[in-house]
Amino acid sequence: MDSVTLVRDYIGRLEAxxxxxxxxxxxxxxxxxxxxxxxxxxxxxxxxxxxxxNVLDRLGPPSDIVAAEAGAAPTARMTxxxxxxxxxxxxxxxxxxxxxxxxxxxxxxxxxxxxVLGLWVASGSARWSLAQKRTAGMIVAVLLALPxxxxxxxxxxxxxxxxxxxxxxxxxxxxLSGLVAAAYxxxxxxxxLTVSRRRD
Amino acid sequence: MRGMVLSSTRKLLPELNRGIVEHCVLALIRDxxxxxxxxxxxxxxxxxxxxxxxxxxxxxxxxxxxLVSTIWRExxxxxxxxxxxxxxxxxxxxxxxxxxxxxxxxxxxxLLDGSIQEGE
Numbered sequence: 001m002d003s004v005t006l007v008r009d010y011i012g013r014l015e016a017x018x019x020x021x022x023x024x025x026x027x028x029x030x031x032x033x034x035x036x037x038x039x040x041x042x043x044x045x046x047x048x049x050x051x052x053x054n055v056l057d058r059l060g061p062p063s064d065i066v067a068a069e070a071g072a073a074p075t076a077r078m079t080x081x082x083x084x085x086x087x088x089x090x091x092x093x094x095x096x097x098x099x100x101x102x103x104x105x106x107x108x109x110x111x112x113x114x115x116v117l118g119l120w121v122a123s124g125s126a127r128w129s130l131a132q133k134r135t136a137g138m139i140v141a142v143l144l145a146l147p148x149x150x151x152x153x154x155x156x157x158x159x160x161x162x163x164x165x166x167x168x169x170x171x172x173x174x175x176l177s178g179l180v181a182a183a184y185x186x187x188x189x190x191x192x193l194t195v196s197r198r199r200d
Numbered sequence: 201m202r203g204m205v206l207s208s209t210r211k212l213l214p215e216l217n218r219g220i221v222e223h224c225v226l227a228l229i230r231d232x233x234x235x236x237x238x239x240x241x242x243x244x245x246x247x248x249x250x251x252x253x254x255x256x257x258x259x260x261x262x263x264x265x266x267l268v269s270t271i272w273r274e275x276x277x278x279x280x281x282x283x284x285x286x287x288x289x290x291x292x293x294x295x296x297x298x299x300x301x302x303x304x305x306x307x308x309x310x311l312l313d314g315s316i317q318e319g320e
Contacts, residue, residue: 025260032236032256035279039237042277058244060251069257094266126264 003052007037014062021069022129029069033059095125096189100182103136107178112148115140115178122185132188136181143177146170221248222258223301226267226286226294233271235281259284267293 001009014033018026040055041047059065093101099122106114119137122128128136147170154163163171221243228239236259243249262268267290272280286294 029256029260032259033253036237036240036253036256038279058251059253062253064251065253065257068251068254069260 003047003049006049006052006056010056010062014065017062017066022131024130095121096127099125103178103182107175111174115181118178128185132185136185139181139184140177143173143180147173222262223294223297224248225258225262226290229268229284229286230294233283233285235283
């Protein structure tokens with residue numbers, strides 16, 4: 001087997017085994033391992049079969065890497081609840097808490113805009129998976145769709161009284177979109193923590 | 201007999217490593233930021249990791265737990281590298297570990313070399 005095939009085969013096995021991980025984390029992990037191989041081969045100065053085999057041997061079997069990801073030993077921090085205080089160590093509010101604030105409080109203070117900003121902030125979170133972020137986005141989109149389609153055109157054409165007389169039942173959906181998305185994110189994070197704790 | 205000792209050694213080391221290597225990484229970057237490949241090499245050279253690849257899940261965990269922060273830096277040779285830096289929270293966790301570990305190590309050492317006797 002030539003060097004390129006060896007590496008491709010190794011990465012292929014890693015990808016297959018890592019399929020149980022959240023998509024964004026899997027991509028990141030595979031990228032990091034690929035980069036490691038590149039660095040190691042660059043350091044060696046050549047990429048003949050023996051060198052590649054040595055690099056891959058040192059990396060260990062892909063199953064070891066995935067097992068380390070899945071059955072991870074918790075660090076000291078993980079034993080504290082996931083809903084950490086608003087003020088993190090450095091004095092800054094964490095990405096997750098900023099997103100939750102925008103989804104909840106923001107949905108009232110900045111109707112329509114707050115939850116969307118919240119989703120944008122949430123997309124930068126390392127703790128929430130891509131699937132979680134997508135679902136939260138879907139929740140906001142679905143719950144905001146009708147109000148956006150009816151209330152905003154009414155406001156634009158200055159028929160606010162019509163909103164209150166005929167479309168009043170849509171008004172609660174405006175803050176609700178953010179609240180439900182926030183509740184979903186909190187609930188799934190707590191659930192994942194419980195599951196991962198049980199596994200340990 | 202020999203086979204038994206060897207197999208128990210193999211089982212024991214990963215068990216010992218669990219949770220300890222994390223703190224070794226924090227100690228490695230306590231004074232100076234470093235990148236994954238370098239961290240792996242230092243730990244590997246000291247026999248602290250057997251499968252070098254397992255360091256990446258560990259680094260991911262440290263990032264998620266915000267014990268380290270990362271920054272991408274251009275490199276003279278090859279693609280940009282992700283540098284790891286300890287956070288204030290990471291420092292606190294490391295300080296606690298140093299105290300715990302020192303006590304634990306002394307207790308085990310004492311028992312192993314027989315300086316602590318039963319009933320003492």
